[in-house]
Amino acid sequence: MFIFDAPYISDIALNYLVESQHPTLLTEFSSKIMPDGVNCLSRDEARALVGENNGSWLYTNSENSIALIMDLLGEDSPIVKRVKFFKNKLQFREATKKFFPDIYFKEISSDQLGSLTFAEIGRPFIIKPTVGFLSAGVYRVDNAEEWAKIQNDILAKTNKAASTFSEDVIDVSKFLIESVIEGTEYAIDAYFDDNNEPVILNILEHRFNGKYDMGDRLYVASVDIIKSNFSRVEKFLKQLGTIDDLRGFPLHVEIRIDENGVIRPIEVNPLRFAGWCSTDIAFYAFDINVYEYFIERKKPLWDDIFEAKKGREFAVAILEKSRDVADNLFFDYEKLEKSLTSIIKLRPIDYRNQPLFAFLFLGTDASNAGEINSMLTLDPQQFLSPLK
Structure with missing residues (x-):
């Protein structure tokens, strides 16, 4: 079952909901933008379906729906307890300190x-x-x-x-x-199958503009990134699966890997993959529709993907808003598109009401990889222009 909520629902998700007819519980936000043909459930129907699945195989794109899920299922339901556990970073640290005693x-x-x-x-x-x-x-x-x-x-x-x-x-x-956990940071979208085994849907390298940069500007995907980290990430996720029964549970996991190849977790985000629409980089990079792969319990054929996508580098760049935009200015998306050569998809965001201007999905070969890294120093304010 799906629950899609504010602040954003991607076109890939919306199209899949119509095509697949997988059941969806509407929220106040999603009810305003869902296209015709979506298989919508009432709350009672949703509650019954989640009960039939023992709380498994539920996906939400937004943590805004957590309160709805708690209200729908009750504080004592296993899935709500699991969500609370992962959301509370102290509880997570206490539960994993036996694996990572140096943190x-x-x-x-x-x-x-x-x-x-x-x-x-x-x-x-x-x-x-x-x-x-x-x-x-x-x-x-x-x-x-x-x-x-x-x-x-x-x-x-x-x-x-x-x-x-x-x-x-x-x-x-x-x-x-x-x-301070040192090393290269990675973000992982994964779910656990019916045998409580992890299924990796993507591994993204989270790049920063210096050690004090705590932002979410740039995530990079490539065959090399996934191949070089797959085994150790899978081993780490299996370790995570010993903490609880995670069957049918989607996760967005943030880790760092040091120079010796040791993984240490930063945090685990429950019931979702990468936020807003960032997870769609898997579609643009590797033809993986994460919504389909999760709900239909599919596993990527990584060897085939590695062969088809070798030599390419992909990224999602999140253009944040450093301050409110004056009423006499607008963000010039056309100017932004003309300034870059590697854009696969540009998704404008309602920057008057949200803290972002856009999501950029990029793809290029090694000869133009510098354009991806240039996103770290790109100033979105340069694309503000006077209203005519």
Whole structure:
């Protein structure tokens, strides 16, 4: 069963819902944009279907639907307990510390932010909401001077980012302090099959513009990225599957792999793949419709994909809005498209009401790979033009 919700539903998802006729529970948001022909369920029908599947094989594209799922199934349902576990970063760290004993972590309340000193932690650290989403409220702190600068406005900035989400998605009452996990960062879209075995649908390299960049600007996919990491990622996911029964459960997992090939988890996001429409990079890069592969329990034929897509590099670039756009300006998407040669798909976002301008799906060969990396320093503000 699917539940699609705000802030965005991709055309790939919408088309698949019509073509496949897989059951979908409408939300207030999705009911306004769903095309004719979608197999829509009432709440009672949805509740019964999830019960028949023992809480498995449910997918949502948005964490905004978590409150709906909790209301629909009840706080004591296994799937709600599983969602709460993965959403709470402290609980996740406690459950996995036997696998990763070198990761330091500590929870503090928002009231303690002002009095906390760097000396109390005694090492560089990452601080973020215990229950969070995207990179809202996530900071790296290497010394006392940096903490003094961040300390004064971390709560205000996190509150602003959280204002459009429920507390089930971002809760600013508690923050988690944890070790700086070094290495190359990757994002994984996967689900667990009926045997509680992981099925990998994509492995993306999350690239940054320096060590203090905590943003979500650029995710890159290629045959080399997946082939070189597949075995160790699969082993890690199998380890994750020993924590709970994850059959029929989709996940978006963020990890780092150090120079010795050791994986350490950053976080696990339940019931979904990469946020907004980022997961669709699997379709543009490898012809994998993740919605279809999950709900129909399909497994990618990776050897065939590797042969067909070798030598190519793909990416999704998320063009965020650094400040509100004045009423006399507009974002010139045509100008943006003309400035790049590797665009496969440009998806405009309602930037008047959302924190983003666009999602760019890119594809190129090695000779033009520099254009993908240039996304890290691209300033979207340059595409603002006066209204005529």
